[in-house]
């Protein structure tokens with residue numbers, strides 16, 4: 001039932017492995033079947049955290065179309081992570097360049113708004129790539145083309161190779177909840193974390209000359225907001241279809257633990273990087289393929305091997321389990337799993353105060 | 359009895375070897391190759407890289423090699439030697455460093471951009487020599503650092519990864535990059551008051567030899583942190599004459615005498631015991 005086959009030194013009172021020296025582990029489950037690619041999460045995050053000079057190009061939360069190059073372009077082949085499950089040797093990685101992230105374009109607002117130009121609103125020059133340049137492109141041939149959206153944040157990994165990569169220990173995993181942070185006082189802008197993260201979720205601020213990353217909105221989950229209330233990260237709270245569950249992996253009463261460890265239907269992205277992410281995904285379903293005449297046939301539209309490449313071999317069983325529970329409910333039966341995947345009760349969707357009394 | 363004599367002969371040879379090696383050790387570490395002459399001057403026109411005063415000051419070629427480090431590509435460094443000059447007035451120490459670097463990398467304002475940099479390292483406590491790689495927890499180093507993107511910094515370190523900048527740096531640096539192509543060179547002149555203005559700063563008034571080491575980073579080769587070209591420990595002979603640091607010599611001599619004494623007493627003891635049989 002444990003998610004970590006490599007080491008079994010979990011706390012004694014739980015079956016869930018959290019990192020050594022960490023009391024509890026924050027976690028998120030995203031149901032990819034509900035994502036409409038609206039980017040509300042991306043903008044919620046950007047407005048909160050990356051509006052200042054030097055961070056224009058950063059999207060701590062991004063939503064990319066899969067199959068696709070992603071953000072930054074080609075991140076899946078940019079190296080980083082661990083060589084083996086022993087977490088002793090790191091794989092070398094590369095720092096993406098500006099073009100891979102996508103430069104902020106200059107638009108012809110001036111001409112259109114003030115100078116009466118009637119040309120269409122468009123980037124001035126050099127717009128050859130950017131985040132979501134290949135949005136909705138996907139793969140496959142009509143009538144069997146396919147794509148889905150993949151929202152990504154830092155995975156606040158149990159074995160974060162970004163932390164290990166820093167020769168100054170400027171990155172660390174918080175003891176209370178396993179959030180991975182960059183100490184801005186210790187960082188000297190070496191960017192080993194940027195290249196060391198296989199998800200490319202640490203970014204270099206070109207003005208402060210230090211690295212930055214997703215902070216899991218820790219001031220919100222600590223109740224630092226205006227009314228002292230606890231809020232889930234902005235990307236989760238602002239999501240129109242509310243597809244994100246937020247809580248602790250080791251909260252055995254919570255939906256995340258059930259989906260990840262009991263039903264094993266929520267899977268980490270690219271487990272072969274071996275950082276053991278704490279963001280999990282319900283893999284996407286798609287209608288079967290169509291024939292030329294529009295008949296639906298029993299062939300996967302999204303090639304199963306593609307999903308295995310993204311989510312590991314566990315994806316077959318995860319999809320089978322969800323399918324079986326769907327059938328059960330269709331036939332009038334009960335399924336806790338189906339309720340969890342549909343649950344709109346906020347008390348269950350965001351469980352951030354369960355360990356507050358400790 | 360023959361046995362006793364063989365034992366004694368062996369002990370004598372061994373102790374002789376030990377004495378030779380203890381005496382030889384300081385000689386090796388003190389060979390003039392590691393000495394960097396310092397001109398004592400009364401007035402100084404030395405603050406700028408091209409100041410006339412530097413024409414009178416002898417230069418030493420200091421070889422550099424990749425620092426041992428756990429960071430990726432640590433053995434990929436590109437600067438192989440740095441020319442070092444030093445001069446001292448009764449107020450300030452001036453250190454001029456010159457090395458070849460075809461590109462003038464002044465910025466770190468793109469994600470893959472790193473700036474050229476150079477550093478001079480001194481022991482905080484001048485009476486003992488710290489570990490070369492950024493010192494150690496009990497034996498810290500004071501580092502004068504300049505990089506194209508950050509400017510001058512004065513740092514304190516007690517081991518790799520512990521580097522911390524001083525709030526109010528007391529070190530000045532003036533730099534220039536001149537020439538083109540393969541002959542282009544960086545010149546950086548550091549200077550500081552001889553007085554250590556606070557704790558954890560090296561006192562440059564010392565009359566003893568002053569240990570010093572150098573490091574250079576080539577930004578366009580992605581060099582930063584532990585990926586750097588470094589020298590071994592060298593020293594400024596403030597005491598005059600090409601000797602090793604006196605403190606060290608003293609220690610080695612004491613150790614040598616102690617070893618000889620122990621061996622002597624032990625052999626004598628064995629001889630007495632056996633003789634009494």
Ligand code: SF4
Nearest residue numbers: 154155157160162197
């Ligand atoms: S996703 Fe990357 S940045 Fe986030 S914890 Fe894992 S290794 Fe570090």
Ligand code: SF4
Nearest residue numbers: 035036038039041239
């Ligand atoms: S806000 Fe929700 S639905 Fe919209 S892109 Fe983000 S995760 Fe997808």
